[in-house]
Amino acid sequence: MSTVRDLPPLNALRAFEATARLGSASRAAEELHVTHGAVSRHLRTLEEALGQPLFARQGRGLALTPAGEQLRDGARDAFEQLRDAWARVARGQADAPFVLGCPGSLLARWMIPRLERLKQDLPTLKLHLSAQEAPFDPALTGVDAALLLSEPPWPGDWRVHELAPECIGPVLSPRYPGAAQLQQPEQLLGEALLHTASRPQAWPQWAALAGLEPGQLRYGQGFDHLYYLLEAAVAGLGVAIAPAQLVADDLASGRLLAPWGFRVTSAQWILAMPRRASSAQAEALADWLRTALA
Known part of the structure; x- marks a missing residue:
């Protein structure tokens, strides 16, 4: 049974984090080496699960909603910690x-x-x-x-x-x-x-x-x-x-x-x-x- 503390799909979070950081679903797609449509589907998955929008259109770009800003901060820190931990383990520097x-x-x-x-x-x-x-x-x-x-x-x-x-x-x-x-x-x-x-x-x-x-x-x-x-x-x-x-x-x-x-x-x-x-x-x-x- 799903609970509110369950994590959404990791790929969906990666697509959101990249879009929030780059301000563009197209640029996020380029960075992640996926299609624009794949990024859009991931963003819709998150918004449907939360029942509220994460982005709002702003000219040709995207602006984060308050909910989006909150999720961006958490996702950014989490991915940075994952990258750091991965780098330490991969280089054998956990005890550096x-x-x-x-x-x-x-x-x-x-x-x-x-x-x-x-x-x-x-x-x-x-x-x-x-x-x-x-x-x-x-x-x-x-x-x-x-x-x-x-x-x-x-x-x-x-x-x-x-x-x-x-x-x-x-x-x-x-x-x-x-x-x-x-x-x-x-x-x-x-x-x-x-x-x-x-x-x-x-x-x-x-x-x-x-x-x-x-x-x-x-x-x-x-x-x-x-x-x-x-x-x-x-x-x-x-x-x-x-x-x-x-x-x-x-x-x-x-x-x-x-x-x-x-x-x-x-x-x-x-x-x-x-x-x-x-x-x-x-x-x-x-x-x-x-x-x-x-």
Whole structure:
């Protein structure tokens, strides 16, 4: 006896998912290598079973009804999970490492120094770290999750775990000329500030939060990546701007000073993963990161 929880034919769901995604029964037929008539029959089967339309005509194309939108979301996620599971099994990667992508600066300055502790706290997590400087795409291609500093809104295809607010502030080496006399924010207006192309908004953001006019800042040497920027600051080449967590070890050891303090920005440390994915490993990692960042 059929119940409301019975699944419709898989081929009918595939035809619906493709039509909803492509906005056209003809294009869905091409993708599935079937006739237009076959796709139309599958769509009618679903609509008759539900007793309501899934599509409405819109010009030359098709627009989803509210019922269609609801079914599309469920079908899309289900097919993506099936594709992922099939790919893992087919490649023999069901027991593959958990690939965590993150910018190189976060990897070198924060993640690697804490790896031993992470292994002790999460011994069953087989973690593989992948440095990535280019922006992560909405599909998070090539990684299971990404650790990064980012401002909302985030891509709709991401499942985001917010870990900690970003706090940024100026830092300099005790060897920097006149370091002992630099105490007030206004004094920074006379310094050649080290900056990075990866975070051009950092100095103006901090200046505004500190009550300074961002247009009065004077920039010195620039660097492609935050890692090099901070190494230059450690070498005494100038005043840099950095997230507090990335310089915490340097401040504790006395390699860097932060006489002007740190300010909370609108950015967040986040662990992002594909929305369709559900992983107990990712949940455990997010909890660990949240505690470590605190």
